[in-house]
Amino acid sequence: MTDPIAHVVIVGGGTAGWMTAAAAGRFLDDGQRRITLVESDAIGTVGVGEATIPSILNFNKLLGIDEAEFLRETKGSFKLGIEFAGWHRPDSGYFHPFGSFGRDIEGINFHQLWLKLRGQAGIGPIADYSPSTVAARAAAFGPPVGDPRSPLSGMAYAYHIDATLYAAFLRRRAEADGVARVEGRIVAVERADNGHVAAVVLDDGRRIAGDLFIDCSGFRSLLLGDTLGVGFEDWSHWLPCDRAIAVPSERTEPVLPYTRATAHVAGWQWRIPLQHRTGNGVVYCSRFIDDDAAERLLLSRLDSAPTAAPRRLSFTAGQRHRMWEGNVVAIGLSGGFLEPLESTSIHLIQQGISKLFALFPDRSFSTVERNEYNRQMADNYRSIRDFIILHYHATARDDSPFWDHVRTMDVPDSLTRKLDLFRHKGRVFRYEDELFAMPSWVAVLLGQGVDPVGHDPVADALDEERLAGALRQMRSATAAAVAALPSHGAVLMRLE
Numbered sequence: 479m480t481d482p483i484a485h486v487v488i489v490g491g492g493t494a495g496w497m498t499a500a501a502a503g504r505f506l507d508d509g510q511r512r513i514t515l516v517e518s519d520a521i522g523t524v525g526v527g528e529a530t531i532p533s534i535l536n537f538n539k540l541l542g543i544d545e546a547e548f549l550r551e552t553k554g555s556f557k558l559g560i561e562f563a564g565w566h567r568p569d570s571g572y573f574h575p576f577g578s579f580g581r582d583i584e585g586i587n588f589h590q591l592w593l594k595l596r597g598q599a600g601i602g603p604i605a606d607y608s609p610s611t612v613a614a615r616a617a618a619f620g621p622p623v624g625d626p627r628s629p630l631s632g633m634a635y636a637y638h639i640d641a642t643l644y645a646a647f648l649r650r651r652a653e654a655d656g657v658a659r660v661e662g663r664i665v666a667v668e669r670a671d672n673g674h675v676a677a678v679v680l681d682d683g684r685r686i687a688g689d690l691f692i693d694c695s696g697f698r699s700l701l702l703g704d705t706l707g708v709g710f711e712d713w714s715h716w717l718p719c720d721r722a723i724a725v726p727s728e729r730t731e732p733v734l735p736y737t738r739a740t741a742h743v744a745g746w747q748w749r750i751p752l753q754h755r756t757g758n759g760v761v762y763c764s765r766f767i768d769d770d771a772a773e774r775l776l777l778s779r780l781d782s783a784p785t786a787a788p789r790r791l792s793f794t795a796g797q798r799h800r801m802w803e804g805n806v807v808a809i810g811l812s813g814g815f816l817e818p819l820e821s822t823s824i825h826l827i828q829q830g831i832s833k834l835f836a837l838f839p840d841r842s843f844s845t846v847e848r849n850e851y852n853r854q855m856a857d858n859y860r861s862i863r864d865f866i867i868l869h870y871h872a873t874a875r876d877d878s879p880f881w882d883h884v885r886t887m888d889v890p891d892s893l894t895r896k897l898d899l900f901r902h903k904g905r906v907f908r909y910e911d912e913l914f915a916m917p918s919w920v921a922v923l924l925g926q927g928v929d930p931v932g933h934d935p936v937a938d939a940l941d942e943e944r945l946a947g948a949l950r951q952m953r954s955a956t957a958a959a960v961a962a963l964p965s966h967g968a969v970l971m972r973l974e
Contacts, residue, residue, distance in 0.1 A: 601950065693809070
């Protein structure tokens, strides 16, 4: 017989806290279990994570969120992928699209067919076979279609959102579903005899006791790090960027359906178009450029006038050794941080929530459940870590000490294996529930200049002439299908 959790206490608001609260209010509140979120208006949130990946569609769908309402409430726009400028060489560029490239033939991965034929007339770059890439170039947008014969069936998308507005939107939904919000600053944490957290104490003396505590307190990691003493695994030797400066600027036209990440001498700059403004920021390594120089660089490269003062942030890439300890589960920045290069912050919040719900405990807090949660979350963080390292390490840039450092540094063995397999015959393998699928690895590996010396020999079993004809037809069909799509701006206007 189980001893059920009666009270879930979420410590901290922001995106992580209110995503957790909205999901808990919908799926954990059985009429017996209470859910409380504690936050202080006096404590700010990071609030710069405005780009997402397609998994957010699943989260919103599970919560019953209408897409048009969501985009209106968050001043959002659609996102088809990320444009990378200057990452392989200062004058280079490529696009990491959502969705697929072309269509597999006879069970052979499309990129292997393209590698076999890429030198032939009319085959063109692999980007021409990605409907999301072709649409992004044209500033057009359309959702994927259900007919597998259409090139548009290979599209996928996510959103650019105002993260502060998203948290406020989720707060309204969570409170409507019975989540109680308590305003106050936590000044003490009480421990039980077994070491678990028993309660948090607010600055006015109120005591909030609970059974399960979810730490959404941001970089401070109030419960998991400060109180329970779970250490931090520092990945800055692979991901040396440790600073960011964010600044909003005026809306620009057209509102492009993609994020832009532009490399610079000591890191990179983001550009995220929303309905009401443009989000901008610079990520950099303080060993190679000082804060003032980074801010000047950011402001000199804006596409429109800034609408607020720049905001500076410091961070260290890495993760807590365990994200579930005792009766505390860390979700979001309290459990780990990976820079926003591939827009994975909100996805990792989703993963933390979904895996907690899948392994939801009773008051015995089984070691088996805790260990499995920690294993799965660690695997998620590490696989994303490797994908981000790839962008820095696989480069031909030698124009600054920063790029010399990341180009020549040792990388994790798990990434070395992927690089070696791709360089040899373009092979990519996806392990367990890795976030990034084959098309993502192919796009970034090729874009970063990792050029396979060969292709999978199984592709040689197909008739080359017929295969080339099929690829040329795919390329032209993709162009024609995208040409019929409306502009991204026109789609956004329909939401108003």
